[in-house]
Structure formats: C-alpha cells, structure tokens
Amino acid sequence: MLEAAELECVRQQRVLFAGLSFALRAGELLRVAGPNGSGKTSLLRILCGLLTPQSGEVRWHGAPIQRLREEYARHIVYLGHAPAVKDELTAEENLAIACRLAGLMAAANSIREALARFGLSGSALVKKLSQGQRRRAALARLCLSESVPLWLLDEPFTALDTAGVTMLRGLIEDHAARGGAVVYSTHQDPGMAATRVVELVVA
Amino acid sequence: MLEAARTVVVRDLLLALRRPSDVATALLFFVIVASLFPLGIGAEPNLLRAIAPGVIWVAALLSSMLSLARLFAADHADGTLEQMLLGVSPLGVVAAAKVLAHWLVSGLPLVVIAPLIALQYDLPQSLYGTLAVSLLLGTPVLSLIGAIGAALTLGLRGGGVLLALLVLPLYVPVLIMGAGSVDMAAAGLSAAGQLQLLAAFLALAAAFAPWAIAAALRISTE
Numbered sequence: 001m002l003e004a005a006e007l008e009c010v011r012q013q014r015v016l017f018a019g020l021s022f023a024l025r026a027g028e029l030l031r032v033a034g035p036n037g038s039g040k041t042s043l044l045r046i047l048c049g050l051l052t053p054q055s056g057e058v059r060w061h062g063a064p065i066q067r068l069r070e071e072y073a074r075h076i077v078y079l080g081h082a083p084a085v086k087d088e089l090t091a092e093e094n095l096a097i098a099c100r101l102a103g104l105m106a107a108a109n110s111i112r113e114a115l116a117r118f119g120l121s122g123s124a125l126v127k128k129l130s131q132g133q134r135r136r137a138a139l140a141r142l143c144l145s146e147s148v149p150l151w152l153l154d155e156p157f158t159a160l161d162t163a164g165v166t167m168l169r170g171l172i173e174d175h176a177a178r179g180g181a182v183v184y185s186t187h188q189d190p191g192m193a194a195t196r197v198v199e200l201v202v203a
Numbered sequence: 204m205l206e207a208a209r210t211v212v213v214r215d216l217l218l219a220l221r222r223p224s225d226v227a228t229a230l231l232f233f234v235i236v237a238s239l240f241p242l243g244i245g246a247e248p249n250l251l252r253a254i255a256p257g258v259i260w261v262a263a264l265l266s267s268m269l270s271l272a273r274l275f276a277a278d279h280a281d282g283t284l285e286q287m288l289l290g291v292s293p294l295g296v297v298a299a300a301k302v303l304a305h306w307l308v309s310g311l312p313l314v315v316i317a318p319l320i321a322l323q324y325d326l327p328q329s330l331y332g333t334l335a336v337s338l339l340l341g342t343p344v345l346s347l348i349g350a351i352g353a354a355l356t357l358g359l360r361g362g363g364v365l366l367a368l369l370v371l372p373l374y375v376p377v378l379i380m381g382a383g384s385v386d387m388a389a390a391g392l393s394a395a396g397q398l399q400l401l402a403a404f405l406a407l408a409a410a411f412a413p414w415a416i417a418a419a420l421r422i423s424t425e
Contacts, residue, residue: 050289070292
C-alpha cells in the first residue's frame with residue numbers, strides 16, 4: 001500500500017540517502033535502522049509528507065502523497081520524536097484533541113481506557129509527568145487508531161520501561177496481524193520480527 | 204472541518220486560561236507603553252488629546268507584535284504543530300482558528316481596555332465609540348497579517364526581531380486608517396470612510412491570510 005520510489009534526502013548540503021526504494025504491503029512491519037544522524041527521522045517525515053524529498057516520491061495505493069494531502073492524512077498516524085503533548089493540558093485532554101484533529105471519533109470513556117492501558121490516570125497535568133509517561137500519553141493514541149491502516153512511529157521505544165516496550169510491541173504486532181502496516185525507527189533491536197528492514201548508514 | 208476549527212480554538216483558549224501570565228504580559232505592555240507618553244511629554248491637555256489616537260494605536264500594534272512571536276513557537280517546540288499539519292482538515296482552517304483564538308485573548312482585551320487609556324489622555328467621551336470600533340476592526344487584521352510573519356520566522360534564530368521588521372511595515376495601512384478614523388471623529392467629521400476601509404482590510408485578510416499562513420507553516424517546518 002505504501003511505496004517509496006528513488007527517494008533522495010539532502011539536509012544542510014549533505015546527502016543523507018539517495019536512490020532509496022521500498023514497498024510496504026498490508027500486514028508488514030518495516031524497521032528503519034541506523035546510527036544517529038543517518039536520516040531515520042527525515043525518512044519518516046518524508047513518508048508522512050511533512051518533508052519533501054529532494055527527488056523521488058512516496059505513493060499511497062499508487063497515488064503520490066503530495067497530491068493526496070488531507071486524504072492521505074486520514075490513513076496515517078505519525079508519532080514524532082517529540083511526544084506532541086501540551087504541558088498545561090491533562091493527558092486526557094491532549095488525547096481527545098489529537099483524536100479530533102486526526103478525524104477519529106473517540107468517546108470519553110474509550111480515551112480514559114486507552115490511557116489506563118498505558119497506566120495513566122488521565123486527569124493529571126502533563127507537566128507533572130515524567131519523560132516516559134509523556135511518551136506513554138502520546139502512544140495511547142495507537143489504542144484508538146486501530147482503524148487507521150498505516151502507523152509511522154519515530155523512535156517509539158525511547159524512554160519506555162520494559163513493561164511499556166512489551167505493551168507497545170503487542171500493539172504493533174496486533175496491528176500487523178489485523179492487516180495494518182507499521183513503519184518504525186529505532187537504533188536498537190526491540191526483539192520484534194520485522195518483515196523488512198531499511199538500514200541507513202551515515203554518508 | 205468546523206469541528207477541527209472549534210477544537211483548536213477551545214484548545215488555545217484553555218491553554219491561555221491555564222497560563223494567564225502570557226496574556227497578561229501583552230496587555231500590561233499595552234497599558235504601560237500607552238501610559239509612558241503622558242509622563243514623557245508632560246501634561247499639556249491639548250497636545251495629549253491630539254496624540255491619543257496615534258499613541259493608542261501604536262501601542263496596540265506593538266502589543267500584538269509581542270504576543271505573536273509565541274503564536275506557533277510553543278506548538279512547534281512540543282511537536283503539536285506537526286500533528287496539526289497532519290490533521291484531516293485543511294491547514295488554512297486550522298491556521299484561521301489559531302488566529303481567532305489569538306485575537307480573542309490578545310486583541311479583544313485591547314478593545315475593552317482602550318477607553319481607560321483614552322481617559323488618561325482626556326479624549327472626549329464622544330470618541331470612545333469610534334476608537335473601540337476602529338480597534339475592533341483593526342486588531343484582527345493585525346493578528347492575521349502578523350501570523351503570516353510568525354509562521355515564516357518559525358524556528359529561526361533571532362526570529363523575534365525579524366518578525367518585527369517583516370510585519371511592522373505591513374501594519375502601516377491599518378495604523379493610518381485606525382488612528383485616522385478617531386482623528387476624523389475628533390474634527391467633527393464622519394469616520395465612516397476610514398472604518399469601512401478597515402472593514403475591507405479585515406475582509407481581505409480573513410479571506411487570504413489563513414492560506415498564506417498555511418503555506419508559510421509548511422515551508423518553515425520542513
């Protein structure tokens with residue numbers, strides 16, 4: 001369903017990668033691996049359309065994503081490097097806002113349930129949470145995104161404890177089993193059987 | 204689409220409510236700048252009455268500038284801006300909603316507080332109406348134009364100064380019409396011409412600025 005064709009990415013006059021092509025089918029997991037500065041985040045940002053590649057294109061079911069824009073946004077969940085939660089809001093408010101912007105209809109109790117699965121109460125302000133708990137608050141969105149076919153996760157395992165890692169692995173594997181596809185970046189192997197691996201190197 | 208706009212407006216108002224110091228800073232800045240002039244120039248009533256509309260408008264301009272720098276910066280830093288860019292409703296709608304929320308917490312209070320400042324300048328009470336209407340029509344234009352600049356300078360070092368250089372010249376027509384309308388009313392003439400022009404500025408800015416803001420955001424978040 002997702003196709004990357006001859007992607008080239010240049011940041012600060014440095015070629016991060018060139019001629020990168022791959023295809024991802026339903027039910028597949030793609031792991032983006034590589035050391036710091038090899039362009040993992042850039043690749044994920046290109047795949048979700050936040051960054052335009054120097055050359056090449058990303059296609060969703062055959063259509064270039066630059067043309068699909070909001071239509072494509074409906075089919076993806078992108079969780080970036082920063083947890084994307086507001087300090088002054090509670091975890092519950094944050095998740096409700098994120099879902100509404102993403103066009104997901106989530107009832108208040110399913111939001112609380114999703115946060116509870118990640119061990120969060122939901123009524124505490126995010127600024128009182130630890131780094132790992134913030135990450136959990138952001139990841140809770142995945143529990144409500146089962147209907148969204150493509151998940152793009154940038155370093156989702158950072159700052160998580162072992163229980164959190166197991167929980168997230170379960171979510172990702174369930175999503176693939178359901179026929180969804182997941183692209184995730186990590187520099188350490190989380191012990192998950194990825195169908196495909198894109199190994200980036202520092203140029 | 205309207206659901207997303209409502210979400211963003213409610214979110215930004217809630218954030219402003221939880222951190223009232225941000226809103227209070229811009230408002231206090233407006234009051235202090237406008238109050239400095241009588242202290243510096245001296246208490247000559249005729250002079251103060253003559254400069255009042257201009258001073259109040261310049262103070263409004265600067266105060267709007269001050270709060271604009273933070274319009275997208277905080278959302279950019281914590282990653283929530285990216286999520287808005289990847290939302291399912293057009294980015295222009297989200298941008299318009301953010302500007303509306305910004306105006307509600309930083310522009311509307313100026314309209315309410317302006318008569319108090321006018322009192323300091325001994326401006327005749329018959330002019331308060333014109334002053335308030337001119338600010339009511341003009342401050343949203345400031346927010347809309349300023350937001351384009353804020354989006355363009357997002358993430359740049361020294362963005363605040365650049366923002367002022369970029370946006371202040373564009374504020375000039377609004378300043379001329381805004382202060383001019385009160386001057387006209389003070390001279391006993393009709394201010395309708397200036398106010399209608401301000402309304403036209405507002406209509407134009409409201410129609411086009413959100414899309415310019417959206418384009419600028421896409422460029423500066425790359």
